[in-house]
Amino acid sequence: MRNGFYFKLAASNLKRNAKTYFPYLITCVVSIMMYEMVCALGQNPQLATMAAGDSMQSLLGFGSFIVAVFSVVFLIYTYSFLMGRRQLEFGMFNILGMEKRHIARIMVYESLLTLLVSLTCGLLLGMALNKVMFLVIVKLLNGTVQFGFDFSFSAVVSTILLFTFIFFVNYLNALRVVHLASPVELLHRSHYGQKEPKSKWLMTLIGIVCLGIGYYISLTTTNPLGAFGMFCIAVLLVMLGTYLLFTAGSITLLQFLKHRKKYYYQTSHFISISGLLYRMKQNAAGLSNICILSTMVLVILSTTCSLWFGIEDSLYRRYPSEFVLTMNDDELTDARLAVVDDILAGEHLSVDKTTYHYLAFTGMLDGSHFVTDRSEFSMNQISRIYNLFLVDLKDYNAAMGTNAYLADNEILLYCNRGHYGPDTLDISDYHFIVKEKLDHFIDNGNAAADIATTLFIVVPDQSIIDALYTYQLTAYGENASQIQLYEGFDTQLDDEANLALYDKLTAALGDSEGDIVESRTQSRQSYISLYGGLLFIGIFLSVLFIMATIIIIYYKQITEGMEDRDHYIIMQKVGMDQSMVKKAIHSQILTVFFLPLVVALIHLLFAFPIIKGLLLLFSFSNTTLYLQCALICFVIFALAYTGIYALTSKTYYHIVKMN
Amino acid sequence: MTLLQVQNVKKIYLTRFGSNKVEALKDVSFRVEQGEYVAIMGESGSGKTTLLNILAALDKPTSGQVILDGQQLNTIQERHLASFRRENLGFVFQEFNLLDNFSNQDNILLPLVLSGYKVDEMEKRLMPLAKELDIADLLKKFPYEVSGGQKQRIAVARALIHEPKLILADEPTGALDSRSTESLLNLFGRINGRGQTILMVTHSTLAASHASRVLFIKDGEVFHQIYKGHRSNEEMFLRIQETLTLLSTGGGLHA
Numbered sequence: 055m056r057n058g059f060y061f062k063l064a065a066s067n068l069k070r071n072a073k074t075y076f077p078y079l080i081t082c083v084v085s086i087m088m089y090e091m092v093c094a095l096g097q098n099p100q101l102a103t104m105a106a107g108d109s110m111q112s113l114l115g116f117g118s119f120i121v122a123v124f125s126v127v128f129l130i131y132t133y134s135f136l137m138g139r140r141q142l143e144f145g146m147f148n149i150l151g152m153e154k155r156h157i158a159r160i161m162v163y164e165s166l167l168t169l170l171v172s173l174t175c176g177l178l179l180g181m182a183l184n185k186v187m188f189l190v191i192v193k194l195l196n197g198t199v200q201f202g203f204d205f206s207f208s209a210v211v212s213t214i215l216l217f218t219f220i221f222f223v224n225y226l227n228a229l230r231v232v233h234l235a236s237p238v239e240l241l242h243r244s245h246y247g248q249k250e251p252k253s254k255w256l257m258t259l260i261g262i263v264c265l266g267i268g269y270y271i272s273l274t275t276t277n278p279l280g281a282f283g284m285f286c287i288a289v290l291l292v293m294l295g296t297y298l299l300f301t302a303g304s305i306t307l308l309q310f311l312k313h314r315k316k317y318y319y320q321t322s323h324f325i326s327i328s329g330l331l332y333r334m335k336q337n338a339a340g341l342s343n344i345c346i347l348s349t350m351v352l353v354i355l356s357t358t359c360s361l362w363f364g365i366e367d368s369l370y371r372r373y374p375s376e377f378v379l380t381m382n383d384d385e386l387t388d389a390r391l392a393v394v395d396d397i398l399a400g401e402h403l404s405v406d407k408t409t410y411h412y413l414a415f416t417g418m419l420d421g422s423h424f425v426t427d428r429s430e431f432s433m434n435q436i437s438r439i440y441n442l443f444l445v446d447l448k449d450y451n452a453a454m455g456t457n458a459y460l461a462d463n464e465i466l467l468y469c470n471r472g473h474y475g476p477d478t479l480d481i482s483d484y485h486f487i488v489k490e491k492l493d494h495f496i497d498n499g500n501a502a503a504d505i506a507t508t509l510f511i512v513v514p515d516q517s518i519i520d521a522l523y524t525y526q527l528t529a530y531g532e533n534a535s536q537i538q539l540y541e542g543f544d545t546q547l548d549d550e551a552n553l554a555l556y557d558k559l560t561a562a563l564g565d566s567e568g569d570i571v572e573s574r575t576q577s578r579q580s581y582i583s584l585y586g587g588l589l590f591i592g593i594f595l596s597v598l599f600i601m602a603t604i605i606i607i608y609y610k611q612i613t614e615g616m617e618d619r620d621h622y623i624i625m626q627k628v629g630m631d632q633s634m635v636k637k638a639i640h641s642q643i644l645t646v647f648f649l650p651l652v653v654a655l656i657h658l659l660f661a662f663p664i665i666k667g668l669l670l671l672f673s674f675s676n677t678t679l680y681l682q683c684a685l686i687c688f689v690i691f692a693l694a695y696t697g698i699y700a701l702t703s704k705t706y707y708h709i710v711k712m713n
Numbered sequence: 714m715t716l717l718q719v720q721n722v723k724k725i726y727l728t729r730f731g732s733n734k735v736e737a738l739k740d741v742s743f744r745v746e747q748g749e750y751v752a753i754m755g756e757s758g759s760g761k762t763t764l765l766n767i768l769a770a771l772d773k774p775t776s777g778q779v780i781l782d783g784q785q786l787n788t789i790q791e792r793h794l795a796s797f798r799r800e801n802l803g804f805v806f807q808e809f810n811l812l813d814n815f816s817n818q819d820n821i822l823l824p825l826v827l828s829g830y831k832v833d834e835m836e837k838r839l840m841p842l843a844k845e846l847d848i849a850d851l852l853k854k855f856p857y858e859v860s861g862g863q864k865q866r867i868a869v870a871r872a873l874i875h876e877p878k879l880i881l882a883d884e885p886t887g888a889l890d891s892r893s894t895e896s897l898l899n900l901f902g903r904i905n906g907r908g909q910t911i912l913m914v915t916h917s918t919l920a921a922s923h924a925s926r927v928l929f930i931k932d933g934e935v936f937h938q939i940y941k942g943h944r945s946n947e948e949m950f951l952r953i954q955e956t957l958t959l960l961s962t963g964g965g966l967h968a
Contacts, residue, residue, distance in 0.1 A: 250814070250816070315832045316832055319830075319832050319835060320826070321826055321827055321829055324823075324827075328814045328815055331814065332814045621812060624810045624811075624812055627771075627804060627806070627810055628799075628804065628810065628823060628824065629795055629796070629798050629799035629824050630795055630827060631791075631792065631794065631796075633792075634795065634827075
């Protein structure tokens with residue numbers, strides 16, 4: 055009977071706080087649904103058997119980890135907001151004679167009820183959508199679907215475990231709040247008032263510096279090899295900078311404006327500056343979260359979309375020809391090439407082959423000096439690591455159909471990323487003079503795939519390549535490179551025939567170690583799997599982040615609505631007409647609301663160079679495509695964001711009730 | 714010279730679904746002369762707040778009219794109302810109604826800023842007023858940092874800064890302790906002394922005893938009035954109390 059009483063009280067508490075609890079419940083349901091889905095997909099036995107399904111699965115595993123971390127952080131954040139608002143209520147219970155242990159008991163029921171409802175809804179929705187998502191993935195991977203209901207028991211179990219854990223942590227938090235709530239505090243609360251926020255020059259300065267360095271890193275990173283590490287540093291700096299500028303910078307700026315009397319004491323500025331000061335004080339953290347989440351959504355969506363839509367582009371860069379054979383250039387090479395020719399002849403194929411010898415090895419570029427001294431390698435010089443790709447003039451002219459001429463110490467040079475400055479190049483005892491910097495070169499997919507920048511060099515004679523081979527052999531020992539033979543050709547066959555030919559070539563050549571046969575058609579599948587997986591995860595996470603954005607905004611509107619109501623009434627009483635007040639409040643809300651979006655756009659723009667570098671790692675270099683994707687993603691996101699605003703501001707005006 | 718003229722003002726409220734009519738003001742008429750200090754007394758529900766709202770042009774009478782300095786309030790266009798109120802009326806409320814996100818100085822200057830005054834002009838008006846009201850030290854502070862009595866003086870300064878024709882005060886001592894009440898009433902006496910017209914709604918006998926005339930409202934009508942004449946505050950206090958006793962016991966004492 056008594057339990058029934060507590061249960062009823064808990065249920066009616068939830069109902070009474072519906073305005074704030076309902077969004078929390080939705081957040082729980084969506085998080086549970088997402089987590090269950092990504093887990094179940096990751097363990098889907100059908101997916102495992104599909105071509106390239108394994109890389110998709112490992113991506114999904116990674117995705118489920120991110121969803122889990124995000125759920126923990128976000129649900130705890132949301133719940134503590136709810137508890138903060140209920141402090142008064144607990145104090146009231148206290149005054150009415152309820153002991154803290156009674157309240158704690160009510161909270162148990164509340165938590166259990168919420169957990170039960172959200173787990174039921176979330177798991178059911180998750181299982182239902184799971185099938186849809188699976189079909190989407192199968193479509194992405196061009197696989198075939200076997201119909202049937204997949205039920206992943208372990209996914210359900212891990213979902214229940216994770217969210218029970220989150221709810222337990224939240225319950226502990228609730229206990230803390232209940233414990234802290236005191237009736238005396240309740241009585242004194244209205245006297246607190248809000249302190250006017252002070253300018254924080256130091257924090258602002260640090261924020262500016264962080265943001266500046268972050269942007270600078272992005273703008274100056276030209277070498278994709280360093281891009282990834284630098285990207286992480288830049289992201290952290292920009293996040294910190296965003297946070298500081300939202301919390302401290304905005305207030306410092308507003309205080310500065312406030313102290314300029316001529317500016318401040320104007321009707322429109324007067325109301326909005328002091329209004330914004332308090333809004334920023336309360337919302338800065340939430341706003342910077344929104345801004346960071348928005349930036350993440352934009353970066354994730356624009357990059358994964360670019361990769362997905364640029365698959366063909368990347369494939370053609372990585373595999374300039376339908377077939378690419380790379381083999382060590384030794385005494386057996388001719389025999390192996392003959393085998394290839396035999397197979398092609400057997401298929402009645404006459405192909406146009408590009409064949410050349412090359413030597414590629416890695417070293418450090420010191421000005422115009424290329425060194426192979428390993429002792430000088432260290433991580434902070436990562437951007438100085440270059441590949442050297444040497445071809446002799448005869449092969450070059452043959453492959454490119456040119457008729458270039460080089461004197462003894464002259465070279466042609468092509469740099470595949472960035473720009474090589476000097477007009478000379480020193481390697482070993484050679485002092486080369488760059489006769490011409492080329493703007494394109496013989497295609498070589500391996501260099502496109504390599505994260506280090508490659509210097510392509512045409513030397514006058516084969517003997518120089520041989521000499522440099524010996525030179526790097528001495529320096530690198532067993533890690534040294536071999537002189538390679540490259541042969542690429544296109545066939546006019548359909549996909550199936552290409553795959554069959556690929557199997558034949560691999561069977562014939564695959565037994566010796568240095569021989570590599572690559573086929574564009576054969577690789578396409580793994581590209582689709584990888585990039586499709588990335589796109590899928592990208593969209594998945596974006597949905598999650600957008601949901602988080604909505605929730606933060608919604609709670610922000612509620613809090614503000616409550617506080618603005620009083621101000622609104624007073625301002626009317628002292629001689630502002632309604633439309634004036636409405637305009638003033640509206641413009642403040644707009645400023646506060648769209649500031650994160652604008653800042654996110656600025657972040658995205660500044661991130662462009664470093665993202666370009668990162669995409670190069672995926673042999674993606676179609677800048678136009680990236681810009682298109684980014685633009686479309688931004689427009690869609692901005693529209694969604696505005697939609698969220700329209701919806702939540704309804705709640706706001708409902709609270710303020712502009713009569 | 715008559716500053717404010719209230720003629721046969723009647724106000725009827727409709728209840729939520731329009732089924733019941735509540736007559737808040739039956740038929741109220743009175744005049745306030747330039748430089749007068751008038752208190753309006755009445756019990757809760759007598760219609761004093763309704764009357765004040767109508768005088769403040771926050772509400773419109775069902776019939777009858779209010780004329781302030783020759784201007785009929787109900788002929789003023791909606792969009793000019795706020796600025797009319799700002800420039801001709803000064804308000805002092807029971808709950809002060811200061812904005813917490815403005816410093817005291819900015820609270821006082823608010824009406825001037827809304828009317829688009831220049832900074833020099835604002836400062837020229839602010840300083841003498843702040844000295845007169847003894848709030849010069851409080852200007853940089855915020856409303857939540859000062860006491861109730863100080864808050865009310867800030868609110869008075871805000872009401873006076875526009876040099877309004879009429880000050881409307883709604884229970885100005887209602888939230889104050891006895892010492893602050895005394896000092897506020899003395900302040901009202903002083904500003905009235907330099908020619909400022911004040912109309913105050915109150916149910917505090919003490920507050921009303923400072924006024925030069927007291928109007929009594931009962932059941933939506935002006936029931937009685939007392940002129941102070943040459944009486945002292947204490948004598949006035951006793952007269953008011955007598956009248957109130959008579960009023961509540963139902964005596965008829967029409968002026």
